Amino acid sequence: MDSPKHKLCEESYFNSFYLEHIQAANNFAFYKCGDKAVSLDFVQDAFVKIWENCSKIDLAKAKTYLFTTVNNMFLNAVRHEKVVMNYAKDVPYMDKTDLSPEYLMEEDEFKKKLLLAISDLKEEQREVFLLNRMEDKKYREIAELLDISQKTVEKRMSAALKILREKVEELKI
């Protein structure tokens, strides 16, 4: 009987696993470093690692393995100096009805400060915050992905929110 463990070693299965998770893994890497090219490189390397160890990895844990591998790669790599993030183009403002120049300027200012504040977050805070915000992930899911406790995730999230609030409110005054 085929052990499910080794299913990962089958090319076709692995490819579907790859296609299923490449975007999410890349997002995660991007949240961490804020650099498109670097994040894809790391994710590809992480997939290579999984492929090479396909027989040793539990299928159920493969996804976690992928994320923790990317995570570890960042730990081993030189810390990223500058996080560069941007907003998508042509996205609506929060209040779609208010289009007064004053409001738009205020919102633009807010967005700018928010981006800066997110960039300045600690890596582990940013990744938790963005995984939650961008992908609507539950804290439990994030904890599973990163192989850390849910409590840790909540702490990081809480700290991230506190810092962000302080920073964006600062500018208001």
Add this chain to the structure above:
Amino acid sequence: MNKEHDILKWFEGELSTEEIKERYPNEDFSVFEKVGFYTKQIDVPKVDSQKALADFNAKKLVKHEPKIIPLNFKTIMKVAAILVVMLTSSYFVFFNNVKSYSTEIAQTEIFNLPDNSEVVLNAQSKLTYNKKLWKKERMLDLDGEAFFKVTKGKKFTVKTSAGTIQVLGTHFNVKERANYFEVQCYEGSVRVTHGSDRTILKPGKTFRVINGKISPVKDFKAENPSWLTKESTFDDVPLWQIINELEIQYDVAVDAKNIDTSVRFSGSFTHNNINIALQSVTIPLKLSYKINGKKVELYNYATH
């Protein structure tokens, strides 16, 4: 604390915006609302999954090939050769106990052996002995001429190609040249072994072999060989041997093809002046000589 937890829940989607506003009616959540709203608008690079997979498969295959590092035998041989050279040279440096002394033409050397025996090495001679074995056995090899003042003790052996000399503690001179072997005893007694012949020499006695034949020699009275005082003395020795000694002491080539070199000569020559030396040899034998650089021609007085 509770509020913080509720905010977390709100961000997780467990609590709706309405619910949290209801719970904390005096709180302004607009900043969090905005943070939540605009964060979602951050641009995340879209991955072209299929292209990434293709790239990945190329990468995977490259990475998967195990690296083969060939054993470089050349390097191993180099290392081995260096090791062999080092080991052998260190063997010779640290374990080679052969001590050697040698002299060139017109050169003498005085030195002491480990037992304080004194050796004077005449020109163009070589003496070797093994330092390690010296304590067990006083033995050395001689090629040429040397005078020994042996400290009293165990048997002292001098080996030459023509014969072996054994003493306990004496003064003696050994001369071993081409076709010529001579041992002279100046003090004590010396046993000379030449082939099957064994002779005990007392002071003033000489053991001489010319062309493989033992020839009798008259007693002498000197206490030291004359060459120690820069003079070579001969007693009834064939002329070719004197010529040989001249060549060694003066670094010249003697041409004697026009004379009879088997005639016997008794006398001596100095090591300090070639003209006086040649005169002291040629005049008694009624010969003449010509010096031409490093060449000396001997000829009969009458024929010129």
